[in-house]
Amino acid sequence: MAADTLPKVIYEHEGVFIHSNSDDDGLEQDLLLSGSLRIVDKDGEIIVEYRPLEDSVDPSNMLCAGKDSSSVMEWAQCPGERSHQLLETQQSYETEWDMVNAVSFKRKPCTNGEGTLNHSHERSRWAFSFSISDLRSITIKEEGWSYLVFKLKESSTSLPALHFHQGGSTEFLDSLRRYSLLSEAPDDDTCFLVSTPNRALSQSFENLLDDNNFGLVHKLKKDPYVTTLGSFSKVTNYIFDAIRGSEEQHQRPPEEVADLLGEIIPGLEINQQEEPGFEVITRIDLGTRPEVQRRGPLSAEDWAKHLDPEGRMLNIAHLKQVIFKGGLCHAVRKEAWKFLLGYFPWDSTLEERKALQRAKTDEYFRMKLQWKSVSEEQERRNSRLRDYRSLIEKDVNRTDRTNRFYEGIDNPGLVLLHDILMTYCMYDFDLGYVQGMSDLLSPILYVMENEVDAFWCFVSFMDQMHQNFEEQMQGMKTQLIQLSTLLRLLDLAFWNYLESQDSGYLYFCFRWLLIRFKRELSFQDVLRLWEVMWTGLPCQNFHLLVCCAILDSEKHKIMEENYGFNEILKHINELSMKLDIEEILHKAEAICLQIKSCKDLPHSISDILGFTTDAAEPGSQESPRPARPTHQQEAFSNGHGHLRETSHNSCKVAFIS
Amino acid sequence: MTAKTSLLKVILLGDGGVGKSSLMNRYVTNKFDTHLFHTIGVEFLNKDLEVDGHLVTLQIWDTAGQERFRSLRTPFYRGSDCCLLTFSVDDNQSFLNLGNWKKEFIYYADVKEPEKFPFVILGNKLDVSERQVSTEDAKQWCQENGNYPYYETSAKDATNVAVAFEEAVRRVLAMEERTDHLIPTDTVNLHRKPRSTATCCS
Numbered sequence: 001m002a003a004d005t006l007p008k009v010i011y012e013h014e015g016v017f018i019h020s021n022s023d024d025d026g027l028e029q030d031l032l033l034s035g036s037l038r039i040v041d042k043d044g045e046i047i048v049e050y051r052p053l054e055d056s057v058d059p060s061n062m063l064c065a066g067k068d069s070s071s072v073m074e075w076a077q078c079p080g081e082r083s084h085q086l087l088e089t090q091q092s093y094e095t096e097w098d099m100v101n102a103v104s105f106k107r108k109p110c111t112n113g114e115g116t117l118n119h120s121h122e123r124s125r126w127a128f129s130f131s132i133s134d135l136r137s138i139t140i141k142e143e144g145w146s147y148l149v150f151k152l153k154e155s156s157t158s159l160p161a162l163h164f165h166q167g168g169s170t171e172f173l174d175s176l177r178r179y180s181l182l183s184e185a186p187d188d189d190t191c192f193l194v195s196t197p198n199r200a201l202s203q204s205f206e207n208l209l210d211d212n213n214f215g216l217v218h219k220l221k222k223d224p225y226v227t228t229l230g231s232f233s234k235v236t237n238y239i240f241d242a243i244r245g246s247e248e249q250h251q252r253p254p255e256e257v258a259d260l261l262g263e264i265i266p267g268l269e270i271n272q273q274e275e276p277g278f279e280v281i282t283r284i285d286l287g288t289r290p291e292v293q294r295r296g297p298l299s300a301e302d303w304a305k306h307l308d309p310e311g312r313m314l315n316i317a318h319l320k321q322v323i324f325k326g327g328l329c330h331a332v333r334k335e336a337w338k339f340l341l342g343y344f345p346w347d348s349t350l351e352e353r354k355a356l357q358r359a360k361t362d363e364y365f366r367m368k369l370q371w372k373s374v375s376e377e378q379e380r381r382n383s384r385l386r387d388y389r390s391l392i393e394k395d396v397n398r399t400d401r402t403n404r405f406y407e408g409i410d411n412p413g414l415v416l417l418h419d420i421l422m423t424y425c426m427y428d429f430d431l432g433y434v435q436g437m438s439d440l441l442s443p444i445l446y447v448m449e450n451e452v453d454a455f456w457c458f459v460s461f462m463d464q465m466h467q468n469f470e471e472q473m474q475g476m477k478t479q480l481i482q483l484s485t486l487l488r489l490l491d492l493a494f495w496n497y498l499e500s501q502d503s504g505y506l507y508f509c510f511r512w513l514l515i516r517f518k519r520e521l522s523f524q525d526v527l528r529l530w531e532v533m534w535t536g537l538p539c540q541n542f543h544l545l546v547c548c549a550i551l552d553s554e555k556h557k558i559m560e561e562n563y564g565f566n567e568i569l570k571h572i573n574e575l576s577m578k579l580d581i582e583e584i585l586h587k588a589e590a591i592c593l594q595i596k597s598c599k600d601l602p603h604s605i606s607d608i609l610g611f612t613t614d615a616a617e618p619g620s621q622e623s624p625r626p627a628r629p630t631h632q633q634e635a636f637s638n639g640h641g642h643l644r645e646t647s648h649n650s651c652k653v654a655f656i657s
Numbered sequence: 658m659t660a661k662t663s664l665l666k667v668i669l670l671g672d673g674g675v676g677k678s679s680l681m682n683r684y685v686t687n688k689f690d691t692h693l694f695h696t697i698g699v700e701f702l703n704k705d706l707e708v709d710g711h712l713v714t715l716q717i718w719d720t721a722g723q724e725r726f727r728s729l730r731t732p733f734y735r736g737s738d739c740c741l742l743t744f745s746v747d748d749n750q751s752f753l754n755l756g757n758w759k760k761e762f763i764y765y766a767d768v769k770e771p772e773k774f775p776f777v778i779l780g781n782k783l784d785v786s787e788r789q790v791s792t793e794d795a796k797q798w799c800q801e802n803g804n805y806p807y808y809e810t811s812a813k814d815a816t817n818v819a820v821a822f823e824e825a826v827r828r829v830l831a832m833e834e835r836t837d838h839l840i841p842t843d844t845v846n847l848h849r850k851p852r853s854t855a856t857c858c859s
Contacts, residue, residue, distance in 0.1 A: 260732035390750075391723065394674035394695070401692035435673070435723045436697055471725070510729065511698040519697060566701070566716070573700050 007040040007047075011175035015166030016050065018126050033126055037162060039175050046179040046196075048150075049129035050162065128159055132180050132196055139191045140169070148172070254565035258502030284489060284602070289594045294586055295326035297528075303332045311350025313339060324537040327528040333447045340534035341444075341460040343453070357452070364452045367426040368419065385425070388433045392421045399438040403523055405446045416445055420455045427459065434469040437462070439518040443526050468514050479513045480506050482608045483544050489605055490548055490591065494555040502565045508572040509547055516543060520550075525581035532585060538592050540610030549587035550579065662705070662712040665829050666736055667822070670758045671743030672751035673722035676781040679812035680743065681717050684822050689813050696721045699733050708826045715826060731765035738829040740766070741821070743779045746809065749789040752780075755798065775828035776805045779821055783811040 016037040035052035130152060139149040141161075146169040150159045164172075176182065176194075185191040302322070306314045313319065328336050338344040343360075344353050371385070379386050396418045400406045405413040420441060425432045441458045448454035467475025483506055488495040498504050511519055516533070518526055533543055554575070558568055595601065596611060605611075669677040678696050683689055685702040701718040718737070720730040734740075740762050744751040755778070763771045778799050780790060792809065799807040806828070808821040 254736070256735040257732045260735060261729070391673060398674070398693060398695040407692075434725050435695060435721055439697070469725070473725075473729070476729075507729075514697060519694065569699070570701065573698075 007042040011039040013168035017163040046132045135194045297327045320535040324535040439515045545588040667739040668718040675745040683812040734766035739825045745782045747785040752790040780809045
């Protein structure tokens with residue numbers, strides 16, 4: 001089958017150099033040859049291939065980097081002679097590497113740097129390839145950058161050293177480690193001896209890498225990827241600066257700020273406790289973004305149709321789908337939110353819910369009494385309670401004060417907001433009150449118009465958001481990393497741009513994530529967004545796709561205006577209240593479908609979005625509807641907890657500082 | 658061409674609710690909003706002004722005050738030219754915390770000579786009738802802690818706001834003039850911590 005022979009690119013990196021001084025006379029100047037290095041899986045055989053760029057061999061065989069002027073390199077073949085092998089291939093990588101095969105580029109372990117193809121030209125003689133099973137050792141050297149010296153088994157002569165002027169050596173070695181064992185030479189700690197398992201073993205090894213055991217395999221390695229790519233982004237930064245020309249103004253170095261943030265946000269604990277590895281995500285063609293339709297909000301009448309005589313909700317999957325597609329009419333919210341948030345079980349009867357509410361009312365007032373009955377004397381000796389109270393009092397006076405429910409002095413809404421937050425401190429004293437929580441409560445209280453119901457719905461929402469507010473802010477860190485992973489898949493060029501502007505850790509999305517867009521949208525739009533998100537549709541972590549949707553609309557502006565670190569932060573902050581919720585939801589859903597229909601989705605992405613990787617649905621790609629909800633929904637049926645980031649929802653893409 | 662515009666970064670620090678955002682908004686947009694939200698994350702605004710013949714773009718940074726957000730706030734201290742330590746005259750605790758804010762700033766901003774760094778102290782909410790901090794106490798604190806300029810401001814009625822920010826600019830310019838005599842311009846600062854240069858491959 002053709003599929004068996006298509007090589008799979010495991011690693012690729014541009015900007016790998018050969019310093020081609022002729023050793024004999026030593027007088028000739030160092031000639032820098034830039035090229036690309038790849039590791040490809042050709043029918044189970046792992047091959048390392050180096051190819052100089054700007055190769056001016058016979059043009060009919062030439063590969064050119066071009067077409068795409070962005071930082072994403074897309075290879076295209078030049079017009080000219082076509083190999084018969086090309087006819088059956090479609091994808092650009094495959095096309096290219098088949099082309100390489102066609103000019104017998106592979107499987108010729110070159111022995112002395114000249115035993116390659118197309119000897120006719122100076123540059124092309126530097127191209128080489130070898131199977132890693134022929135590799136004896138790799139020596140790693142430093143000269144301000146890293147360079148690697150390869151030694152093959154059947155040769156006493158080494159290949160030309162490869163100089164990683166633009167980083168990438170670490171990933172290269174890491175990629176090799178997936179297919180071979182690199183062990184330090186006993187007499188030389190810069191030299192790694194390479195041993196490869198047999199093919200069957202390597203196949204199972206590869207399978208192993210696909211699941212969560214990936215981390216075990218890579219436990220040995222530290223996290224050098226971060227540093228390498230970090231410095232790579234500096235290089236691109238210089239390039240961007242060069243294009244932009246030197247600024248008139250002397251800019252204070254925002255990269256210092258960024259460096260520090262980068263240290264904090266990715267949080268080493270993430271890289272350590274989870275899989276320290278990463279996937280080399282080569283460019284994945286996501287295909288076109290499908291058209292989606294949104295609908296109008298669910299009416300009270302339609303809601304009532306989903307109730308059985310005892311008050312149980314019927315056809316919940318459909319109901320959630322309708323809510324996802326159009327939200328709720330305001331009149332329905334007071335009841336529907338209790339289900340969506342998980343305060344009311346979907347299958348409860350009206351009687352059961354009344355009993356539940358009675359019990360929850362008692363429980364609420366018992367906790368409320370706890371702080372209400374603290375005397376001044378006690379509070380004087382309880383600094384944590386005092387601090388919580390002081391913060392709550394200050395923040396309640398600064399939350400949604402233009403909303404009629406909270407406006408004016410001594411509005412009862414303010415008292416309720418205060419009392420519920422104080423009671424929540426008693427409910428979860430370890431967390432207490434953290435700024436941002438008043439923003440999460442305010443819309444819920446506005447909808448519920450009832451202290452007890454609002455409290456318990458808030459408790460459910462906080463179950464989802466809890467990690468955002470914890471001491472280490474793990475939830476924030478996890479989400480920022482996940483968002484970076486998604487963004488990288490969706491738009492590598494933009495992701496690279498952000499990297500180059502020291503903004504790759506996406507700090508500017510902090511407020512979005514901390515309080516789920518509460519400050520970005522009008523109050524009514526927040527209600528709409530939240531009820532849509534609480535359906536758990538169309539995928540896990542949908543709010544991250546909402547981020548992607550907003551960024552997708554802003555990226556052109558950001559890149560065209562050459563916004564730097566500060567300007568990006570300012571621009572994003574100033575989007576507040578200028579966003580159109582329906583447009584965003586529309587785009588976010590389309591992005592979800594676009595990703596879902598992608599064939600070779602990296603596991604990191606599937607993990608984040610909760611796409612089950614059951615291959616038992618061969619026809620699912622054709623299905624325009626995300627028909628999965630049925631079984632996903634069951635998992636989410638408690639209505640909360642499903643959005644909480646679990647730590648094993650890790651991403652294999654290492655975070656870049 | 659006229660004189661070069663220099664960009665100065667100043668940062669507002671102080672307890673939650675003392676009026677940092679209100680001071681910034683009053684100064685930059687000349688507006689006051691009683692219903693302003695408390696700040697989440699970090700924000701900044703720019704304002705162009707001329708002080709003693711110098712054209713300056715003032716970049717004013719405003720942060721969330723709660724302890725929990727410290728790790729995400731402190732990175733922004735880097736590169737500040739001036740720090741405006743703010744308290745509210747009707748909140749004694751916010752006054753008592755000035756010292757902590759100063760310490761936090763010096764620690765995280767990585768200031769080379771803390772004793773020479775320009776701080777300006779702002780006692781805000783002058784419009785509120787129930788004071789908890791007297792002018793004398795505030796002035797004494799400023800004197801004892803580095804002889805800092807002190808302004809009693811009201812973001813609400815705009816009292817002393819522009820004056821305070823302009824004083825911050827003057828302090829920075831005075832600092833720079835002093836250092837300009839010592840160090841030629843366009844030098845590269847070699848003292849910056851090299852950033853992960855040792856990129857070992859193993």
